[in-house]
Amino acid sequence: MNIDHVKALAAAVDEGTVEGAAFVLGITASAASQRIRTLESRLGQVLIRRTNPITVTEAGQAILRYARQVELLESEALDRLHGIDADSPGSGGSGAGRSEPTVLRVGVNADSMATWFRPIFAEAAGWDDVVLRIEMV
Template sequence: MINPLWSRSLLALEKAGSFTRAAQALDLTQAAVSQHIRQLEDRFGAVVLRRSRALEWTPVGLALLDHARELEAAELRLAARLVGQDVLAGDVEVVTPGSVGLLLNPLLLDLQEREPGLVIRHRFAPDAGVVEDVAANRADFGIASIRPDDPRLAATPFLEEPLELIVPVNEVAESWEDLRRIGMIDHPDGKAMATRLLSRRFGGNPGVRHLPVRGFSNQVGLILEPVARGLGFTVLPRYARQAFAKQDRICVVECGTPVVDTLWLLHRAEWPLPARARHVVEHLRRSLGLPTDMAL
């Protein structure tokens, strides 16, 4: 590994054209700059030929200059990343559950279209996966419907999302027997969501496990397709229903007092949210009409 001080002296010598001016630029003595170049020459061979009027760079010297420039560029990129200057370029890792992800993904694409230097990597995961990814630094931030009890994670309220009972457009769901007749389109969180919501609308019911299951999908964008085809009902968060293209083929059943989940913005608590990621969060909040002055 080359001493960074030697590389700095090499670049200063190239720019200044003489050992005296290079030393002045670096606020070093001429002897110190000469010693740095001598260290390089002891290791790699002749670096520069000292002519009476100008310096002449050897092939070894030119190769070392290229390497020094690469190191300098890498340090500048690192500095920009650490101090948050480069907010419009670079990668941002985002992880969300499927439902709110369907709402946010077009907004993320809008931002990347406007600012192509950003590379936004948006992954869908269940709540537990969101928490795990953020805690393990696999995502800059995530959104989950649970507030984790983990001191490594900061959680800020982001959105609220009600659960909805959704049936085929021509169906009636006025009783528990109607739900038994229609049957359920299940999904990974289907029974848990249905249990929470249906107790509001159908008190004293025997339990979701007694309802016939007519289908299952683990893809949030596909769960409502069998409902639209009349094959069953389902319970989903509102944002998943709103993202479905065939709104004229489904119907939301009023279930009384809403069951509302708070969606939490999660990031590591030990350090501030990176500037690029904060820029993305602020864009999402503006797009959704939410306050943008919350501390992160």
């Protein structure tokens, strides 16, 4: 699977529209749509329903799970590289110069969001190096 196509699918789901995905990816809406259609064509499955907001098919859920795993692996690799660069001899770094926070995706249903999950926001507000990204499930 072409990683750019997979990222376009994930961005469309995250943003709720192909246009939103295009904006996040820095491409045209036509290019984002084409990437998703090409992925669907290669897999022989419809991955999203082009409603407002976009909904994911069962096949799309599997590819979205793959996209999340790829994002996590990419993030971990970059964190390691930043740590290596900062700690390498002659760099003058201490490993503490990481510029981007870790994004923690959490799936929460509406009932949990309205009840027990709310105090977590107050706790997470004090985290300097982590950003919560809440995904309603």
